[in-house]
Amino acid sequence: MMKVLIAIFLLLSSLSARENPFFPSDGEKEIPYTTNENKTLPDLKRATITLPSKARILESVTVKYKNLDGSVESKTIEVENTIDWHLPLFISQSYYEDSEKTQTKTKEKVKKTTTSQKAEANEKVGSIPFADFYISGKSFKINTKDKLIRNFLMTQPHRIVLDFEKDATLHAYTKINPESVFSKIRVGNHSGYYRVVLELDGYYKYKLEEVTEGYLIQLK
Template identity: 45%
Template sequence: MIKLCMLLFSLTLFARENPFFPINSALDIPLTTEQVQKPPMLKRATLTLPSSAREIESVVVRYKNMDGSISEKSVTLQNSVDWHLPIFISQNYNLDTTAQKEVKYIKFAALPFISFYTKDKEMQIDTKDRLLRSFLLVKPHRIVCDFKRDINLRSFVKKAKQANVFKQINIGTHSGYYRVVIELDGLYKYSIKKTDKGYLVILK
């Protein structure tokens, strides 16, 4: 009986107050936690649309939740877009409060009987000659305009000196008229309006 009591007493000396915490000993196995690599914070991502794009209907964002599941959230926009400009996805933004200057027509090309001026998606054609017809050709996209005039001249070619939706103008003569070919930088619809100075080409 005495030996049994001594044995129980010795066990209580080595017992731990809380057996669920590790023993502070050199023989203990260190606790480890699995390190999950966190992706970098979103700064800015860009998306470039094809030249056929004219309106943006909605934007869909797929994101990962804390539990690893994947969800989606969308926003309806229904806005016109300029495909030349990229679309930015960002959590940082700066509002440009500076007043934008009015864009003026820039001279593109000129001959004694016809001149061309461009501004954004418009081309002003100054001429007294009557427009006989106009139509659109593809690969590459270009607008063809035939003007009434009896004239004989060498083929005329003028390329844009800087970034422009109107890339190049070619002029050639035919019997009783001359043909103006306006090469574009992408896919467009167009309209032509009569003006006091001549005609106005508007891309859409």
């Protein structure tokens, strides 16, 4: 009788025992663990990204990060703001006092830039016998009495082409503007018209309108 009771006890014990005591049973939650990987990385100060010249609107920003347990996740914030592709984007991490210093420096830089732009407004950058060229930021003005007969956009390099009606002798003209979005101005003579070519520093759309003194081009 004793042997029978011992046999039944052992059978019941084997049925309720867990297959592997080192893993959680059904219904139990796994306990988070940390990685033992010994990897020393520098603290984040500032990371920079420069967007291509076609970029105009920043829709969102996604940050991919690694957790303490070694898993990788990401977080996205919606932005929906226009941007100037000439300026890089930054991601940084700093204390509050450092942030205040950065904001102060940024305001000073913006103030200087605004003052500089006002000083360079409608700056004359070149001329030919029957036309003067002015640049103000993303605007290009051609002061001329000649009639514009056609205008179009070309690529490689990205440039705006304008043909003006005039039967005149004109030597080839070139003006380089390294600090401007209108990086180069070229003028050439053709039969019955002369051609003004405005090479751009990136990809743009443009709007052309006739004004009192001539024609105004605005980049978008």
